[in-house]
Each structure stands twice: as structure tokens, then as C-alpha cells.
Amino acid sequence: MILHLPPHIEQRLRLLKDKGGASVVIRLYQHKDYPALAEMYRCFEPKEWSQGLPPRLDHKREEWLRYVVERAINLLAIMEEKVVGHAALFEIEHARSYEYLIFVHQDYQDRGIGTALSQAMRDLAQEMEWRKIWLTVGAINLKAIHVYEKVGFCIVGPRDIECVMTLTLKEDNEGQ
Numbered sequence: 001m002i003l004h005l006p007p008h009i010e011q012r013l014r015l016l017k018d019k020g021g022a023s024v025v026i027r028l029y030q031h032k033d034y035p036a037l038a039e040m041y042r043c044f045e046p047k048e049w050s051q052g053l054p055p056r057l058d059h060k061r062e063e064w065l066r067y068v069v070e071r072a073i074n075l076l077a078i079m080e081e082k083v084v085g086h087a088a089l090f091e092i093e094h095a096r097s098y099e100y101l102i103f104v105h106q107d108y109q110d111r112g113i114g115t116a117l118s119q120a121m122r123d124l125a126q127e128m129e130w131r132k133i134w135l136t137v138g139a140i141n142l143k144a145i146h147v148y149e150k151v152g153f154c155i156v157g158p159r160d161i162e163c164v165m166t167l168t169l170k171e172d173n174e175g176q
């Protein structure tokens, strides 16, 4: 991982209940989690659902996922020792902003996991005093837009086939 976090954040985990009362753990990805995370994406459907992700072809999916776990801050949602959700934050523009992505396995959606992962990522970014999180989302992806708005993202610019959403965590005092 290129971005480094202080140990107290790396070791933190959140324990919560999903909407049905089942236990969910949210914590940072560790190298040993790769097979379980890859398995979530192997089973994720529909493939190529959002901006061509997750890739359908096994070798492309592996190439993409290896890149994500090496380059981003990664949070996992774990239920019964299975990875059921994954959120990632990439540093872009030399830490001026961070790009966000999230996937929750289809069998575990609508239980509050995507919201919990996004809140945990927002809190982590806030604690690190990062300025802005950014993402693009398909305008028809109303569920994702709803989740992003719940955690504080706003649509900026035109609501086209894809929308850009940003979450400002810290005002830029340098006027840039």
C-alpha cells in the first residue's frame, strides 16, 4: 500500500449489526485477506456493473484487484469470516483529493453495509485531515447515489449518464 496510516487506525475495527441484526466487522484490508476479497469479486454479479468493474475476465479482475489493494486504502466488511463488502480510496492529484469506489456482494446489499463502509471511510479520511473525496457514478445507479448522499457527498456538475460526486472534508485555505 502506498498510503500509510498510523497504527491506531490500521488496527481499528468497527463492530456493528446489519439491518437484520447480524454481526458485521469493518476493518482495514490486510495482505492475508486477498484470497477472500478475490473470492467476493469472483462471485460478484453482475460483472462490469459499474464503469466496467469488476472485470469479467479472471486475469483482468486479478490485475485490477492487485492494483487496488496495492495502491488504495482498503476497507472490508466481513460477516461470518466472509468478505461481503469492499471500499477503496485512491490518492490522486498528490493528495489534493481521493477517489472512492465501493462494492457490496449482491446477497448482502440493502442491509446497511454500504452505508457503514462509506461512513467508516469518510471518518478515516476526516481523521487523516484529507480534503476531498471524489467519485463518478452512473446516473441510473440510484441506490449508490442515495448511499453517497447519506454520508455527505453532493452531485457536482450536470446529471449526465455519469455524475461526479464530491465530499469536502476540509476547506482548502490555499485558494487552489
Ligand SMILES: CC(C)(COP(=O)(O)OP(=O)(O)OC[C@H]1O[C@@H](n2cnc3c(N)ncnc32)[C@H](O)[C@@H]1OP(=O)(O)O)[C@@H](O)C(=O)NCCC(=O)NCCS
Binding pocket: 049, 050, 101, 102, 103, 104, 105, 108, 109, 110, 111, 112, 113, 114, 115, 116, 135, 136, 137, 138, 141, 142, 143, 144, 146, 147, 150
Ligand atoms: C451501491 C452499494 C455499494 C450500496 O451498498 P448497500 O450495502 O446495498 O447499501 P445500504 O444497504 O447501506 O443502503 C442502501 C440504501 O439505498 C436504498 N435503496 C435501495 N434501492 C434503491 C433504489 N433503487 N433507489 C434509491 N435508493 C435505494 C435503501 O433503501 C438504502 O437506504 P436507507 O438505508 O436510507 O433505507 C451496493 O448496492 C453495490 O455494491 N452496488 C453494486 C456496485 C456499485 O454500484 N457500486 C458503486 C459504484 S459507483
